[in-house]
Amino acid sequence: xxxxxxxxxxxxxxxxxxxxxxxxxxxxxxxxxxxxxxxxxxxxxxxxxxxxxxxxxxxxxxxxxxxxxxxxxxxxxxxxxxxxxxxxxxxxxxxxxxxxxxxxxxxxxxxxxxxxxxxxxxxxxxxxxxxxxxxxxxxxxxxxxxxxxxxxxxxxxxxxxxxxxxxxxxxxxxxxxxxxxxxxxxxxxxxxxxxxxxxxxxxxxxxxxxxxxxxxxxxxxxxxxxxxxxxxxxxxxxxxxxxxxxxxxxxxxxxxxxxxxxxxxxxxxxxxxxxxxxxxxxxxxxxxxxxxxxxxxxxxxxxxxxxxxxxxxxxxxxxxxxxxxxxxxxxxxxxxxxxxxxxxxxxxxxxxxxxxxxxxxxxxxxxxxxxxxxxxxxxxxxxxxxxxxxxxxxxxxxxxxxxxxxxxxxxxxxxxxxxxxxxxxxxxxxxxxxxxxxxxxxxxxxxxxxxxxxxx
Numbered sequence: 001x002x003x004x005x006x007x008x009x010x011x012x013x014x015x016x017x018x019x020x021x022x023x024x025x026x027x028x029x030x031x032x033x034x035x036x037x038x039x040x041x042x043x044x045x046x047x048x049x050x051x052x053x054x055x056x057x058x059x060x061x062x063x064x065x066x067x068x069x070x071x072x073x074x075x076x077x078x079x080x081x082x083x084x085x086x087x088x089x090x091x092x093x094x095x096x097x098x099x100x101x102x103x104x105x106x107x108x109x110x111x112x113x114x115x116x117x118x119x120x121x122x123x124x125x126x127x128x129x130x131x132x133x134x135x136x137x138x139x140x141x142x143x144x145x146x147x148x149x150x151x152x153x154x155x156x157x158x159x160x161x162x163x164x165x166x167x168x169x170x171x172x173x174x175x176x177x178x179x180x181x182x183x184x185x186x187x188x189x190x191x192x193x194x195x196x197x198x199x200x201x202x203x204x205x206x207x208x209x210x211x212x213x214x215x216x217x218x219x220x221x222x223x224x225x226x227x228x229x230x231x232x233x234x235x236x237x238x239x240x241x242x243x244x245x246x247x248x249x250x251x252x253x254x255x256x257x258x259x260x261x262x263x264x265x266x267x268x269x270x271x272x273x274x275x276x277x278x279x280x281x282x283x284x285x286x287x288x289x290x291x292x293x294x295x296x297x298x299x300x301x302x303x304x305x306x307x308x309x310x311x312x313x314x315x316x317x318x319x320x321x322x323x324x325x326x327x328x329x330x331x332x333x334x335x336x337x338x339x340x341x342x343x344x345x346x347x348x349x350x351x352x353x354x355x356x357x358x359x360x361x362x363x364x365x366x367x368x369x370x371x372x373x374x375x376x377x378x379x380x381x382x383x384x385x386x387x388x389x390x391x392x393x394x395x396x397x398x399x400x401x402x403x404x405x406x407x408x409x410x411x412x413x414x415x416x417x418x419x420x421x422x423x424x425x426x427x428x429x430x431x432x433x434x435x436x437x438x439x440x441x442x443x444x445x446x447x448x449x450x451x452x453x454x455x456x
Contacts, residue, residue, distance in 0.1 A: 001093065001094065001095045001119060001173070002045075002046040002091065002093070002094045002095070003043060003044070003045045003046060003094065003095050003096075003097060003115060004045055004046055004047045004048075004049065004090050004091065004094045004095070004096055004097075004174070005040040005043070005045045005047070005048045005049065005096075005097045005098075005099060006049045006050075006051065006083055006086045006090070006096060006097070006098050006099070007033070007036055007037065007040065007048065007049070007050045007051065007098075007099045007100065007101050008051050008079060008082045008083070008098065008099070008100050008101060009021075009023040009033055009050055009051060009052050009059060009100075009101030009102075010051050010052050010053030010054060010056075010073040010076055010082055011023075011053070011054060011076065011102070012053075012054035012055075012076070013025075013054075013102070013224070015224050015225040016224075016225060016226060016229075017225075017226075020055075020058075021054055021055030021058055021059050022101075022102055022223065022224075023036075023059060023101035023102055024055075024058065024059060024062050025223070025229055026260075027104050027229070027232055027233055027236055028233065028236045028237065028240070028258075028259060028260050028261075029259075029260025029261050029278060029279075030260075030261075031062055031063070032101060032102055032104045032223060032232075033050070033059065033062075033063065033101040034063065035104035035105075035236075036099055036100070036101050036103065036104055036106075037050075037063070037066065037068065039099075039104075039106055039107070039108055039111070040097070040099060042108035042111075043097070043108060043111060043112060043115065045097070046091075046094065047069055047089070047090075048067070048068050048069065049068075049069045049070075049071055049086040049089055049090065050063075050068050050069070050070055050071065050101070051071045051072075051073050051082045051083070051085055051086050052070060052071070052072060052073065053072065053073040053074065053075075053076050053082075054076070056070075056072055069086075069089055071085050071086045071089065072085070073085050077186070077192055077193055078186065078190070078192030078193040078194055078195070079098075079168065079192075079193070079194060079195035079196075080181055080184045080192075080193035080194050080195040080197060080198070081192070081193040082195075083096075083098055083177065083181060083195055084181045084182070084193075087174065087177060087178055087181065090174045090177075091174065092174050092175055092178065093174070093175075094173075094174045095115060095118055095119060095171060095172070095173055095174070096171065096172055096173070096174050096177055097111065097114070097115055097118075097169075097170075097171045098168075098169060098170050098171070098195065099111075099169060100168055100169070100222060102222050102223045102224070103167075103168070103169070103220060103221070103222045103223075104223070104232060104236070105218060105219050105220075105221060105232060105235060105236065106169065106214075106219055106220065107215065107219060109215075110125070110212070110214055110215055110219060111125075111169075113212050114169065114170075114171050114212040115171045117171070117210040117211075117212055118170075118171030118172050118173070118210070119173075120173075121172070121173070121176065121202065121207050121208060121209065121210065122170060122171070122172035122173075122176055122198065122199055122202050122207070122209045122210070123170060123171045123172065123209065123210040123211065123212060124138075124146065124149070124166065124167075124169075124170045124196070124199060124209060124210070124211050124212070125167040125168075125169040125170065125211075125212050125213075125214055125220065126138050126164050126165065126166060126167060126211050126212070126213055126214065127164070127165055127167055127213065127214040127216075127217055127219070127220045128163055128164050128165075128213070128217070129163055129165055129217045130163070130217065132152075132160075132162065132163050132164075132165045133152065134152050135152060135165035135166060136149045136150060136151045136152060136165060136166035136168075136196060137149070137150050137152070137155055137159050137160070137162040137164070137165060137166070138162065138164040138165065138166060138211070139159065139162070145203075145208065145209075146199065146203065146209045146210075146211055147200070147203060148196075148199065148200035148203065149166045149194075149196035149197075149199060149200070151188065151189075151190070151194060151196075153188075153189040153190065154188050154189055166196055167214060167220040168195070168196075168220075168222075169220070170195065170196070170199070172198070176198065176202065176207075177198065180197075180198035180201045180202065181195075181198060183201065184197045184198065184201075185197075218231075218235050221235070234255075237255075237257065237258055237259065238254065238255065240257075240259045240263075241254035241255070241257050241259075242254065244257075244263070244265065244271075247265065248265075248267060248268070248269075249265045249269045249270075249271065250268075250269065250270040250271065251271050252270075252271065252272045252273045252291075253273045256273040256274050256275075257271060257273075257274075257275055257277075258275075258276045258277065259277045260276065260277060260278045260279075261277060261278050261279040261280055261281065261297075262279075262280055262281070263277045263281050263282075263283070264281070264282045264283070265282075265283045265287075266283065266284045266285035266286070266287070266302065267285045267286070268285060268286045269283045269284075269285070269286070269287050269288075269289075270287075270288045270289070271283075271289045272289060272290050272291040272293075272308070273291045273292075274291055274292045275289055275291070275292070275293050275294075275295070276293070276294045276295070277295055277296075278294065278295070278296040278297070279296050279297035280297055281295045281296070281297065281298050281299075281300075282298075282299045282300065283300050284300060284301045284302035284303070284304070284319070285302040285303070286302055286303045287300050287301075287302065287303070287304050287305070287306070288304075288305045288306065289306045290305075290306060290307045290308035290309075290310070290324065290325065291308045291309075292308055292309050293306050293308065293309065293310045293311070293312070293324075294310075294311045294312070294313075295312045296312065296313040296314065297313065297314045298312045298313065298314065298315045298316070298317070298329075299315075299316050299317070300312075300317040301316075301317060301318050301319040301320075301321070301337075302319050302320075303319050303320040304317045304318065304319060304320060304321045304322070304323070305321075305322050305323070306323045306324060307322070307323060307324035307325040307327075308324060308325040308326075309324060309325050309326045310323050310324035310325060310326065310327045310328070310329070311327075311328045311329070312328075312329040312333075313329065313330055313331055314330075314331035314332065314333075315329040315330075315331070315332075315333040315334070315335070315347075316333070316334045316335065317329075317335045318334075318335050318336045318337040318338070318339060318354075319337045319338070320337055320338045321335045321336070321337065321338060321339045321340065321341075322339075322340045322341070322342075323335070323340075323341050324341070324342070324343065325343050326343045326344050327341050327342065327343065327344070327345050327346075327347075328345070328346045328347070329341065329347050330346065330347060330348035330349075330365075331348065331349070332348060332349035332350070333347045333348065333349070333350050333351075333352075334350070334351045334352070335352050336351075336352060336353050336354040336355075336356070336371070337354050337355070338354060338355045339352045339353065339354065339355065339356050339357070340356070340357045340358065340359060341358050341359075342357075342358065342359035342360050343359075343360060343361075344360065344361045344362075345358050345359070345360065345361070345362045345363075345364070346362075346363045346364070346365075347363075347364045347365065347367075348364075348365040348366070349365060349366045349367075350364045350365060350366070350367045350368075350369065351367070351368045351369060352364070352369045352373075353369050353370045353371035353372070353373060353396070354371040354372070355371055355372050356369050356370070356371060356372060356373040356374070356375075357373070357374050357375065358375040358379075359375075359377070360376075360377035360378070361377045361378050362375055362376075362377065362378065362379045362380065363379075363380040363381065364379075364380075364381055365381050365383045365389075366381065366383040366389050366390065366391045366392065366408065367381050367383070367391065367392040367393075367394065368391065368392070368393050368394070369394045369398075370394060370395045370396035370397070370398065370414065371396045371397070372396055372397045373394050373396070373397065373398045373399075373400070374398075374399050374400065375394075375400045376399075376400055376401045376402030376403070376404065376420060377402045377403070378402050378403035378404075379400050379402065379403065379404045379405075379406065380404075380405055380406070381406045381408060381410075382405055382406065382407045382408060383408045389408075390408035390409040390410075391408055391409060392406050392408045392409070392410045392411075392412075393410070393411040393412070394411075394412050394416075395411075395412060395413045395414035395415070395416060395430070396414045396415070397414055397415045398412050398413075398414070398415065398416045398417070398418075399416075399417045399418070400412075400418045401417075401418055401419050401420030401421065401422065402420045402421070403420055403421045404418050404419075404420065404421065404422045404423070404424065405422070405423040405424065406418075406424050407423065407424065407425045410424060410425070410426075410427065411427045411428070412424070412427070412428040412434075413427070413428060413429050413430040413431075413432075414430050414431070415430055415431040416428040416429070416430065416431065416432055416433075416434070417431075417432070417433045417434070418433075418434045418435075419433065419434065419435035419436075419437070421437045422434060422435055422436040422437055423436050423437075424436060
């Protein structure tokens with residue numbers, strides 16, 4: 001029996017108090033809905049159907065390019081009604097798993113166990129929770145078999161004491177859903193068509209409804225407001241941190257790492273506190289990342305060190321190179337082996353050669369730098385003329401004195417030397433010295449101005 005997945009993602013999410021559709025709010029840098037889709041794909045379904053309503057266009061655009069069948073629910077009349085909209089696209093011989101776009105922490109292992117129980121009839125994912133308020137309660141007979149699910153607003157006082165709740169996630173043969181869903185009514189406090197009502201119908205006909213208990217309360221946590229979103233975010237981040245620890249990565253504090261994308265690490269990687277990972281990041285063997293760093297779509301080779309307070313975006317850092325502290329590597333920066341970019345240095349579209357050093361208070365943009373170059377403090381490449389960007393080329397072994405201004409387009413050939421405080425506008429040939437600054441005058445007998453009488 002093939003598996004097809006229906007993901008319900010039509011809700012407005014008014015408690016989020018946001019113009020963004022609820023399922024697009026990010027968890028670990030990706031929309032909640034993307035996490036649910038990724039989990040569904042772990043089960044190798046024949047098709048994934050996503051039911052959208054509020055903000056449907058924005059949701060479809062955010063998930064564009066993926067193999068998803070979009071289904072519109074023009075009126076949000078409940079979960080049963082939502083699934084009914086998708087059923088015409090489901091093959092009658094398939095098993096169906098119903099998920100929710102705002103429940104991003106479910107594990108593939110839990111769902112596999114649930115689907116396995118649904119090969120011959122409906123199966124419901126339940127959970128035992130400390131505070132069941134707001135959830136539908138699971139009613140069982142004396143033998144422990146499921147009788148029905150009663151929604152919180154429709155439950156009696158005794159039923160409200162039950163702590164086994166309906167997660168909303170169920171699996172069933174498509175034939176059962178096609179049979180029962182059209183008969184579901186809306187005679188309840190919400191006036192909605194509840195999906196779990198199909199279970200009581202199956203029981204009434206003598207069918208057994210299986211249940212699968214979730215591994216933890218957190219696994220079935222749905223997001224309805226910003227507080228729950230923050231809870232899901234913290235749980236997701238802690239899971240990622242634990243996975244890294246099991247892979248041998250040293251984390252100074254697992255609760256103070258945010259991975260908003262993917263992080264691949266070699267052996268003996270050490271990551272200090274308050275590090276943020278965005279996009280695709282790779283850290284080679286023995287890499288050290290200091291506290292309060294941000295790495296976005298960046299590759300760091302073996303033995304390199306990223307010192308505290310540094311921000312790297314779309315950069316490549318070579319083996320045994322050093323960055324920071326307080327450095328900013330903007331997109332297009334490539335550091336070769338043993339290159340050094342120090343404190344309060346900003347680079348952009350810059351290639352910095354083997355063993356070259358840019359240690360202090362410097363801006364290097366649109367620059368190709370050879371090997372063994374030394375750039376003094378306070379140097380800038382003037383790469384923008386107000387209309388176009390221009391490049392600077394520094395050959396091997398070039399020395400740039402402190403407080404120099406390199407006006408692009410400019411080339412300083414191998415072994416070229418620029419004296420401190422120079423503004424360089426013309427090419428410097430191999431092994432030439434360029435000096436461009438006003439001649440110094442020393443005035444003998446000069447006296448410092450004093451204050452006039454009566455001035456404070």
